Amino acid sequence: MDVDNQIAKLMVELSRSQDYEIGDGTTGVVVMAGALLEQAERLLERGIHPIRIAEGYEMASRIAVEHLDHIAQNVNRCKRPLAEISVKAVLSVADLERKDVNLDLIKVEGKVGGKLEDTELVYGITVDKDMSHPQMPKKIEDAKIAILTCPFEPPKPKTKHKVDIDTVEKFQTLRQQEQKYFDDMVQKCKGRQLLIVMLLQDVGATLVICQWGFDDEANHLLMHRNLPAVRWVGGVELELIAIATGGRIVPRFQELTPEKLGR
Numbered sequence: 001m002d003v004d005n006q007i008a009k010l011m012v013e014l015s016r017s018q019d020y021e022i023g024d025g026t027t028g029v030v031v032m033a034g035a036l037l038e039q040a041e042r043l044l045e046r047g048i049h050p051i052r053i054a055e056g057y058e059m060a061s062r063i064a065v066e067h068l069d070h071i072a073q074n075v076n077r078c079k080r081p082l083a084e085i086s087v088k089a090v091l092s093v094a095d096l097e098r099k100d101v102n103l104d105l106i107k108v109e110g111k112v113g114g115k116l117e118d119t120e121l122v123y124g125i126t127v128d129k130d131m132s133h134p135q136m137p138k139k140i141e142d143a144k145i146a147i148l149t150c151p152f153e154p155p156k157p158k159t160k161h162k163v164d165i166d167t168v169e170k171f172q173t174l175r176q177q178e179q180k181y182f183d184d185m186v187q188k189c190k191g192r193q194l195l196i197v198m199l200l201q202d203v204g205a206t207l208v209i210c211q212w213g214f215d216d217e218a219n220h221l222l223m224h225r226n227l228p229a230v231r232w233v234g235g236v237e238l239e240l241i242a243i244a245t246g247g248r249i250v251p252r253f254q255e256l257t258p259e260k261l262g263r
Helices: 006-021 026-045 050-071 079-093 168-202 216-224 235-245
Strands: 145-148 207-210
Touching (some): 006 026
8 A cells, every 4th residue: 555644654664574574463563553552642642752652662562571471481393393394495406506595496385274293395396276177187197297378268358338229129139149249259269279178189288287267168178188287377386387397388379399398
């Protein structure tokens, strides 16, 4: 948000600092700061100087931190295994000759409902997606992967039109034209999708990973031609998959060749 109020700007910075330092609690710190400001306003109305109020808050903060230290419990659960996982992850992507580490090659994926003890290091890439059709195979060995950023679906028109209809005959004529247009579009779309699926098979792909979605017709064709697919995969994940598998990201179906498949 673009805010002009000075206090609001401080709130934004406060929330950003909390997110950077801890990664959680951004709402909590804003709510708490708002409550403190509300109390400060009452003190100002009673004629107390802002510096005195700030000093009071500093003193209260020290007392609160001391109390937290007093009631806190040290927890060292999974400390050793997590440390070992961290070291192995860094060493697996480190360039030891240059003494350089590209930390962007390390991803931390959290899963709701698990335990710390379930943490494991995967030497590869985890893409948390289901196959686009429930009947597609879940396990593929020696996969040849087509990495696509081109959608199976035709682009949707963005123009808007206004049509005035004042007789039954005009309505019926419009309805017939719409039906014909829709039928033609469906046939063209089916033909295009069939050609795409056949092209994928011709180049030898055994798995399709697509940045965009595809409709039920395309999904049906892929499933019946034994070509498992994953859709709605993010751009960053696609780049990592391309690096890991040696594949090329293909922006147009016409550019797809066997050499561009990942393995």
